[in-house]
Amino acid sequence: xxxxxxxxxxxxxxxxxxxxxxxxxxxxxxxxxxxxxxxxxxxxxxxxxxxxxxxxxxxxxxxxxxxxxxxxxxxxxxxxxxxxxxxxxxxxxxxxxxxxx
Amino acid sequence: xxxxxxxxxxxxxxxxxxxxxxxxxxxxxxxxxxxxxxxxxxxxxxxxxxxxxxxxxxxxxxxxxxxxxxxxxxxxxxxxxxxxxxxxxxxxxxxxxxxxxxxxxxxxxxxxxxxxxxxxxxxxxxxxxxxxxxxxxxxxxxxxxxxxxxxxxxxxxxxxxxxxxxxxxxxxxxxxxxxxxxxxxxxxxxxxxxxxxxxxxxxxxxxxxxxxxxxxxxxxxxxxxxxxxxxxxxxxxxxxxxxxxxxxxxxxxxxxxxxxxxxxxxxxxxxxxxxxxxxxxxxxxxxxxxxxxxxxxxxxxxxxxxxxxxxxxxxxxxxxxxxxxxxxxxxxxxxxxxxxxxxxxxxxxxxxxxxxxxxxxxxxxxxxxxxxxxxxxxxxxxxxxxxxxxxxxxxxxxxxxxxxxxxxxxxxxxxxxxxxxxxxxxxxxxxxxxxxxxxxxxxxxxxxxxxxxxxxxxxxxxxxxxxxxxxxxxxxxxxxxxxxxxxxxxxxxxxxxxxxxxxxxxxxxxxxxxxxxxxxxxxxxxxxxxxxxxxxxxxxxxxxxxxxxx
Numbered sequence: 178x179x180x181x182x183x184x185x186x187x188x189x190x191x192x193x194x195x196x197x198x199x200x201x202x203x204x205x206x207x208x209x210x211x212x213x214x215x216x217x218x219x220x221x222x223x224x225x226x227x228x229x230x231x232x233x234x235x236x237x238x239x240x241x242x243x244x245x246x247x248x249x250x251x252x253x254x255x256x257x258x259x260x261x262x263x264x265x266x267x268x269x270x271x272x273x274x275x276x277x278x
Numbered sequence: 279x280x281x282x283x284x285x286x287x288x289x290x291x292x293x294x295x296x297x298x299x300x301x302x303x304x305x306x307x308x309x310x311x312x313x314x315x316x317x318x319x320x321x322x323x324x325x326x327x328x329x330x331x332x333x334x335x336x337x338x339x340x341x342x343x344x345x346x347x348x349x350x351x352x353x354x355x356x357x358x359x360x361x362x363x364x365x366x367x368x369x370x371x372x373x374x375x376x377x378x379x380x381x382x383x384x385x386x387x388x389x390x391x392x393x394x395x396x397x398x399x400x401x402x403x404x405x406x407x408x409x410x411x412x413x414x415x416x417x418x419x420x421x422x423x424x425x426x427x428x429x430x431x432x433x434x435x436x437x438x439x440x441x442x443x444x445x446x447x448x449x450x451x452x453x454x455x456x457x458x459x460x461x462x463x464x465x466x467x468x469x470x471x472x473x474x475x476x477x478x479x480x481x482x483x484x485x486x487x488x489x490x491x492x493x494x495x496x497x498x499x500x501x502x503x504x505x506x507x508x509x510x511x512x513x514x515x516x517x518x519x520x521x522x523x524x525x526x527x528x529x530x531x532x533x534x535x536x537x538x539x540x541x542x543x544x545x546x547x548x549x550x551x552x553x554x555x556x557x558x559x560x561x562x563x564x565x566x567x568x569x570x571x572x573x574x575x576x577x578x579x580x581x582x583x584x585x586x587x588x589x590x591x592x593x594x595x596x597x598x599x600x601x602x603x604x605x606x607x608x609x610x611x612x613x614x615x616x617x618x619x620x621x622x623x624x625x626x627x628x629x630x631x632x633x634x635x636x637x638x639x640x641x642x643x644x645x646x647x648x649x650x651x652x653x654x655x656x657x658x659x660x661x662x663x664x665x666x667x668x669x670x671x672x673x674x675x676x677x678x679x680x681x682x683x684x685x686x687x688x689x690x691x692x693x694x695x696x697x698x699x700x701x702x703x704x705x706x707x708x709x710x711x712x713x714x715x716x717x718x719x720x721x722x723x724x725x726x727x728x729x730x731x732x733x734x735x736x737x738x739x740x741x742x743x744x745x746x747x748x749x750x751x752x753x754x755x756x757x758x759x760x761x762x763x764x765x766x767x768x769x770x771x772x773x774x775x776x777x778x779x780x781x782x783x784x785x786x787x788x789x790x791x792x793x794x795x796x797x798x799x800x801x802x803x804x805x806x807x808x809x810x811x812x813x814x815x816x817x818x819x820x821x822x823x824x825x826x827x828x
Binding site: 178179180181183185186189190193197200201204208209212213215216219221222225226227228230231232234235236238239240242243245246247249250253254257261262263264266267268270271 | 358362369370376379487510513522547548549552555556559563567570816817822823824825
């Protein structure tokens with residue numbers, strides 16, 4: 178066990194939270210945001226032929242959600258690596274923690 | 279075709295069941311810890327599929343496309359609500375709950391809030407929510423078994439009860455995790471094959487997700503010609519606020535459903551929990567992205583081949599469905615031609631009728647039957663495990679009989695599964711509401727109780743035992759009261775019973791915050807444990823410092 182500087186630990190937490198806030202803002206805009214103004218967003222989309230508000234509800238929002246989850250998983254891994262976190266070590270620790278339960 | 283269809287459907291169902299039961303027996307749970315959480319080693323991709331099977335119920339498989347077809351744009355609240363909730367779950371709750379490392383949701387609440395009472399209330403809430411949800415599953419599986427095997431729906435429900443209790447009780451979750459991977463694969467193939475053929479037939483494009491846009495626009499033109507409000511017109515069926523309240527209820531409910539959360543205890547680390555969430559939504563999204571395509575194609579066929587036709591000369595496939603009573607026609611103006619408003623369609627037939635409409639033959643219909651059964655049984659199986667672990671682990675072991683042996687607890691868990699399935703089956707014989715409505719109530723209750731309790735439990739170290747007790751009870755009361763009041767005609771901003779969760783969640787959050795601040799802060803140890811959830815497993819928070827394990 179090695180002590181980490183409080184500043185480093187706080188920075189880790191802040192960086193993780195910053196991305197959660199960004200991702201949830203996008204999540205909110207593509208779902209609630211579009212619904213709120215649905216009646217004004219009824220223009221037809223080129224190529225696909227959908228009215229925009231309908232496409233957002235049926236496909237655009239869902240595709241954005243999926244994308245956000247994968248991007249966030251990737252970003253989280255990158256942050257972990259940046260702070261020297263080793264997933265193998267995590268597995269060992271969490272295994273031990275649950276076994277004595 | 280009746281007899282041949284019966285044999286083909288039965289063969290498909292039996293073959294897939296043989297597969298699931300084979301997997302369950304192969305993995306037969308031996309220890310209590312395996313029985314509940316599959317020994318924590320399921321890789322994220324497969325865990326994602328298992329979450330998908332757990333998640334996609336009879337309502338999703340059979341009912342959702344029909345709901346979207348009947349409600350038009352307003353039905354999309356279900357699509358966004360049931361997918362968007364995974365972001366709340368994966369960003370805000372799942373990794374932290376995984377690090378805290380408990381077997382069940384009530385156990386987390388009991389330990390995090392340091393309160394026995396809170397644990398018992400949470401266990402009771404889990405049982406109420408999962409039980410409500412499973413009534414919908416069983417009555418759904420009754421309809422499917424009944425119609426495809428051409429037996430009475432009540433007999434179908436009873437067959438479902440026997441099957442569910444059998445492999446939930448004897449496989450435990452370890453059996454179920456791998457069984458559910460197989461079930462996901464069966465149900466997604468069964469869902470996609472008909473819609474792809476339908477797309478080919480109607481648009482000569484085999485990719486339904488691209489081709490149905492044009493159909494949606496044409497539906498709008500057809501509606502306009504008939505003087506109806508356009509298919510995609512927003513807020514035609516209910517207010518904008520009902521749309522958003524329903525969407526919120528489904529999202530927050532998703533993040534608070536005990537049988538879904540428990541899936542995140544089966545992965546090894548916080549990182550694996552994040553990836554599980556991502557894979558799960560990808561697999562779930564495949565079905566949810568296809569449902570509106572089903573809806574558009576079916577409505578288009580109805581509008582062009584059925585509506586406006588002479589009543590004596592309707593397509594052959596309509597006859598079988600009229601016989602079941604799920605499709606009704608009445609020539610109310612007596613002109614011999616069928617109008618849209620003379621047609622009454624039950625939402626549940628859209629997906630099931632598609633293979634017949636597109637003339638895909640007995641094998642595809644058999645495949646659909648197997649897929650619908652997989653959807654109903656996998657969800658019901660997960661729900662039953664939740665009920666049994668809440669009772670056997672959180673109430674029986676922790677409160678009633680702290681010295682019970684492993685074997686004894688396992689036996690109690692199995693008896694609970696059988697008893698709960700039978701009871702839910704009995705209620706499902708005469709369900710208290712429409713299936714989607716019952717399911718929405720379950721989500722409202724989860725949104726009003728667990729979502730606030732878990733969210734604040736993970737993110738606010740000052741939240742304490744009295745706060746969470748007040749919060750869960752307030753949320754439960756407000757949600758239930760609003761459901762009953764809305765059914766009696768009382769509404770706020772046009773929000774009806776399916777959107778009740780928004781009021782439950784708001785009141786529960788306020789109650790937790792206010793009561794927590796008025797009472798003593800949680801112990802130093804609990805507060806440190808909450809701060810510890812900010813960091814990955816390798817980092818530990820202790821006495822105001824963070825330590826790394828190297």
